[in-house]
Amino acid sequence: MATHALERHVALAGFMGARKTTLGRDAARLLGRPFVDLDHEIEHRTGSTVNELFERGETEFRTVEERIAGEVFSSDAPTVVALGGGAVLSAATRAVLRDRALTVVLDVDVESAWRRVGHSRRPLARTEDEFRRLYEERLPVYAQVAEARTTDVDGIVLAAGGIHVEIGALERLGELVPGDGPVEIVSDARVAGIHGMDAQLALGARAQASHELAPGEAAKTAESLEALWHALRLERGGTLVALGGGCTTDAAGFAAATYMRGIDWVAVPTTLVGQVDAAIGGKTAIDLPGGKNLIGAFHWPVRTVIDPATLETLPEAELENGLAEMVKTGLLAGKPFWELERADAVRRCAAFKAAVCLRDPHDRGDRRQLNLGHTFAHALEAAAGFELPHGRAVALGLLAALRLSGLETTAVDETLRPEPVHVDRERAWEALARDKKVVGGVPQLVLLDAPGRPRLGVELPEADVRAALNELIEG
Numbered sequence: 001m002a003t004h005a006l007e008r009h010v011a012l013a014g015f016m017g018a019r020k021t022t023l024g025r026d027a028a029r030l031l032g033r034p035f036v037d038l039d040h041e042i043e044h045r046t047g048s049t050v051n052e053l054f055e056r057g058e059t060e061f062r063t064v065e066e067r068i069a070g071e072v073f074s075s076d077a078p079t080v081v082a083l084g085g086g087a088v089l090s091a092a093t094r095a096v097l098r099d100r101a102l103t104v105v106l107d108v109d110v111e112s113a114w115r116r117v118g119h120s121r122r123p124l125a126r127t128e129d130e131f132r133r134l135y136e137e138r139l140p141v142y143a144q145v146a147e148a149r150t151t152d153v154d155g156i157v158l159a160a161g162g163i164h165v166e167i168g169a170l171e172r173l174g175e176l177v178p179g180d181g182p183v184e185i186v187s188d189a190r191v192a193g194i195h196g197m198d199a200q201l202a203l204g205a206r207a208q209a210s211h212e213l214a215p216g217e218a219a220k221t222a223e224s225l226e227a228l229w230h231a232l233r234l235e236r237g238g239t240l241v242a243l244g245g246g247c248t249t250d251a252a253g254f255a256a257a258t259y260m261r262g263i264d265w266v267a268v269p270t271t272l273v274g275q276v277d278a279a280i281g282g283k284t285a286i287d288l289p290g291g292k293n294l295i296g297a298f299h300w301p302v303r304t305v306i307d308p309a310t311l312e313t314l315p316e317a318e319l320e321n322g323l324a325e326m327v328k329t330g331l332l333a334g335k336p337f338w339e340l341e342r343a344d345a346v347r348r349c350a351a352f353k354a355a356v357c358l359r360d361p362h363d364r365g366d367r368r369q370l371n372l373g374h375t376f377a378h379a380l381e382a383a384a385g386f387e388l389p390h391g392r393a394v395a396l397g398l399l400a401a402l403r404l405s406g407l408e409t410t411a412v413d414e415t416l417r418p419e420p421v422h423v424d425r426e427r428a429w430e431a432l433a434r435d436k437k438v439v440g441g442v443p444q445l446v447l448l449d450a451p452g453r454p455r456l457g458v459e460l461p462e463a464d465v466r467a468a469l470n471e472l473i474e475g
């Protein structure tokens, strides 16, 4: 059972003053979904204000609320719905939520709530005593319906993506892997040695086997996949847990997509690249000798568990690869995420990528922005015979993208200190011209009108693109 809301409504529950409407509207925009405020919908459909309906008695109001909630959640196109504070008191509404929505509770403490809505014209916020009593009374109901709890818009987006970010989450893996069926763990030897035991302990008796993939990109070969298919003993109700970097989650996720026509999987990324990028968005893949990620599937994990504490054992060079993706994400978002303390930065970047991918799960439009800097990066990697660390290639690619965008490059210069690489210029240019994103011989670039404002499918004169590429190459 998936914890995400790819094909479900997102329902926001919580007490008055939890900012369900404000955050709901923001989340809906980020997720590319319509937003419905249940109270407004009630007023719209009945032609009366909530206060007027309440004056006829709370029971009467609740009956109308229950009926209209049922109608709103029966629509097929997934929306974001802000519920009235008392909507979840109805057993019928709770049943509809269980069937049709992911329920996210927005937490608020009673002081802030009273500060925001006390003395308002709301029927249930007239005296502080009554307000506090109601708050205490409602807490257990919210606890009962909450599939996720948060206080901010990133939290809503992450919940919609089934993504749980928490320091120490690995120790709670047993609770976080949905269901109670058997689990098999896939990782590489290094990660198995460092974090495998914690994962097994957390999963307890559910962990029925562990499998090891070859290190690095070698995990993403047809041979490696075939060996994994043979080793798996899971049945359709089982869950595969991919514990490791992007190579592990890509390969194990693809195994989950194909084994028995698709089984559930949980991604547990342990590299910075994995936590801010590779394990988010449901793309799984292996390589062919002719190119990376040529065989793959969209198969969104039923949950993604991000434990920033696992990064403490990550080598510096791997952290640098992740930092480059973080700068890419920050440039796309228009916010310097890379300046934040690491766990926060991970959460913000993961939420940003999740929103883009939830808007465009099958890579048909908006998601192409994630390619910022990557056309150049891939060309340099190919010209270097894939000996160049991805982070270094991305740092250079971002530099080129910023230059061609006519923007200043300080963020990239200071954070990533990109060094030109020594590769063959012709080879790099040929690789760029062969890039997947090339249409009719002209590269389709992602540039920025400004940080936070990506422009997709930009075609520039060949000479300009070539000059930008040349600047990244020394000698």
Ligand SMILES: NC(=O)c1ccc[n+]([C@@H]2O[C@H](COP(=O)([O-])OP(=O)(O)OC[C@H]3O[C@@H](n4cnc5c(N)ncnc54)[C@H](O)[C@@H]3O)[C@@H](O)[C@H]2O)c1
Residues within 6 Å of the ligand: 188, 190, 191, 194, 215, 216, 217, 220, 244, 245, 246, 247, 248, 250, 270, 271, 272, 273, 274, 277, 278, 279, 280, 281, 283, 284, 285, 292, 293, 310, 311, 312, 313, 314, 315, 318, 321
């Ligand atoms: N699916 C996607 O959307 C997507 C997006 C970006 C990248 N990717 C893919 O991700 C792959 C790169 O992932 P990566 O950079 O995470 O590489 P990786 O999986 O090879 O991991 C890098 C190294 O770090 C080690 N490691 C992992 N976690 C560790 C930990 N906590 N402590 C110590 N060592 C640890 C691994 O054993 C490995 O040696 C590429 O194949 C790329 O194509 C996929």
Ligand SMILES: [Zn+2]
Residues within 6 Å of the ligand: 325, 374, 390, 394
């Ligand atoms: Zn990348």
